[in-house]
Every structure is written in C-alpha cells, then in structure tokens.
Amino acid sequence: MMITMNMNLWKDLEDFREELISYLDERIELNNFNSSTDDFQIKINDLINRLLR
Amino acid sequence: MEKIKIQIIHEGLITKKQLSNILYDEIGEKYNLSEDDIEDLFEHLDSFILPNNNFSTTFTLSLPDLELRDIEPKDIVISFLKSLQSDEKNISIVKTFDSILHKTAERYYKEVIEIEMELRNVLTYILSYDEKNIEDQLFKNFGINKSEKNQDKSMRDMIENGLFYIYFNHYANFSEPQKLKAEQIVELLQEPTIRNFDDFKSKISDRAIKEDRHTDFLLSIKTKLRPLEDMRNAIMHIRNLSKNVIDNYEIAMKDDNGDKGVRTLINNFWKNERTILNQKTWLALAEYQIKKLITIVDNNTKKFYKMNDDYYEYEFMEGFRRL
Secondary structure, three states: OOOOOOOOOOEOHHHHHHHHHHHHHHHOOOOOOOOOOHHHHHHHHHHHHHHHO | OEEEEEEEEEOOOOOHHHHHHHHHHHHHOOOOOOHHHHHOOEEEEEEEEOOOOOEEEEEEEEEOOOOOOOOOHHHHHHHHHHHHHOOOOEEEEEEEEEHHHHHHHHHHHHHHHHHHHHHHHHHHHHHHHOOOOOOHHHHHHOOOOEOOOOOHHHHHHOOOOHHHHEOHHHHHHHHOOOOOOHHHHHHHHOOOOOOOHHHHHHHHHHOOOOOHHHHHHHHHHHHHHHHHHHHHHHHHOOOOOOHHHHHHHHHHHOOEOOEOOHHHHHHHHHHHHHHHHHHHHHHHHHHHHHHHHEEEEEOOOOEEEEEOHHHHHHHOHHHHHHO
C-alpha cells in the first residue's frame, strides 16, 4: 500500500484517513493480531483524531 | 550395532577369551551366538604398563543388533561390565565411549538447547520490560551465581547477554530477589535519592520483577528447570542418562491435564503478552509512524496535513522508482 497522494499536495484529514489506516495496517505487523475489528477501528480513529485534529 | 569402548585398570593379563567368556554367559545361549561369534565382538586397542605396575587396557565391544525382549542393549552392557568388575584383578573399569548413550543424548540435546534458547528469549524480554540491565549486580540481587566469567565486550560482539553465563536452573530465580541484609539496607538508606519512606519502598520494589504475570511465569517454571538442568548436565558431560533423569525430564516437558510442560508454558507466556499488549503496541507504533510522516499546518483559516517529504520519500522509495 502506498499513500497515493502527491507528496506536495495538501489534503484534508478525511480525504486520506482511509489510506493512512491501510498504510499503517500494512506496515505494522503483529503476530496473531487483527486490526480490522470494529472495536479496534474506533481506537485507530481516536488516535488519528488525537494526533491530527 | 552399538560400539562401547572400555578402559580397565588391572593386574596381570586380560585376554579377549576371558572377556568373551563373560559376555557369552550373559547373552550367548539366549541369542544363539557361539563363543567364536562373541570373541569377534571384542577388539583389543591398547595395553600399557603403569608406573605402579598395574596395567591400563582399552578395548571395544561391538554389540550386534539383537532381538531383545524386556531388556535394552545398555542393560546388557552394564551387566557385562559389572561381571567384569567383580573380578578382583580389575581395579577400575570405565566406559569411555558408548554409542547407545550417544544416540539417546543426541535426541534430548536438540530439545534441551531449544528450550534453553527459548527461555533466554523470555527472560531477556522480561528484564528489558522492567528496564533491568543484565549485569553482575542484577544477578547478585537475585542470588544468581554465574557459571563462568564473561567479558562485556566479547559478549556484545557475539550479540549475547549475561544470561548466557548463568546456570540454566537459575532462570527461575528471577521470580524473587534476595532478601537484603542489614548492612545493605543501611547502605541503601544513605543513598541521596532516598528522601522519604516511599522512596525507600520504591527502591526495594524496583529490585523485583514488576509485572505479576511475569513473576507468575517464572514461578510456574521453577520446579521444572531442575530436571531440565539434570538432563542438560548429563548430556553435556556425556554421563549415563538414568531412568530417574529421563522420567523427571519427561514430566517437566509434557502437558499433563492441568499441569503444563515447559514448552507450553513458554508458548502461553507469549500468547498472554500478545493478548495484553498487541492493541497498545499497534497504536504506539501507529502514533510514531504518523508523527514521522505527517505535519499539521495551521494557517488560521484551515488546517492542512503535509507529508514530511524526506520520510515520505524514504517510505515509498520503491514506488517513486516505479514512477
């Protein structure tokens, strides 16, 4: 997965939230862990909101 | 075919005939072997006169594959050597090579070193989790003696740590630090960092492993390490693997209803860590990654999210090359 936006392009958070999550999901490999559960997706969103809001 | 090498310190002469007569009495008729057949099993290697006028004789016994019932090859060998021992002329008898023991030891060797390495993996993690330096003072705190001295530099060069220099069965000692002696307490109380009783208490509790689940793991393996150490020592020193050593080792290794074997305990340790820490770890790694990758730019009217060029390029270098 590659964040497809041009590196010089400025974007709103909502535009690339999904891409960002996919990118993180691909990079972070933890043994026997599923990050796609609804419960955990809420936590990922909370993290992104905390860091980027 | 099993090969046994035996060294005898004795008086007078030992002949192949004498040896084969003893073995013939043990196995000849039972396994339909003639006296000549049995004599051919022995090979005389050396005899030397010793300064005290006794002799040292070495010979080999090549034991053929027999159809055995209710007895093992090693028992035949021991029984033969005991008969030899009962002759007063034979002052001492030592079995110096034993292919039967060699094969059995090899079988357990692989398993034992695998467990030892896996335990080091767990211990290294537990001590790192607690920010404890794996050094001599730490070993002293837990009453652990090192098996040999080590040089810090050569250890680092070999990508090892101090756990490579302690006895196997001491791994479980990390479950509880040694009680402080009075003079150590007095010394501790005089440290400038101790300003009140809470500081003192936290200094004392810092000596122990902090996480209960880690201590629980160490306690769970405590009784199982001695049998493993006994097996390890017997193998490393190529000593007889007694039934007792083997039985106790098997008990320590296998799962028996509620009582888990060492390997299962280690696997469960990691499973438990994953259950407890995976979410937190994922989120912490994500935070680290986001901070490296993205900068928020706030121009008072609108917030923008800018990719940090260098890191973006580093992360997606391959993609750029393709473009």
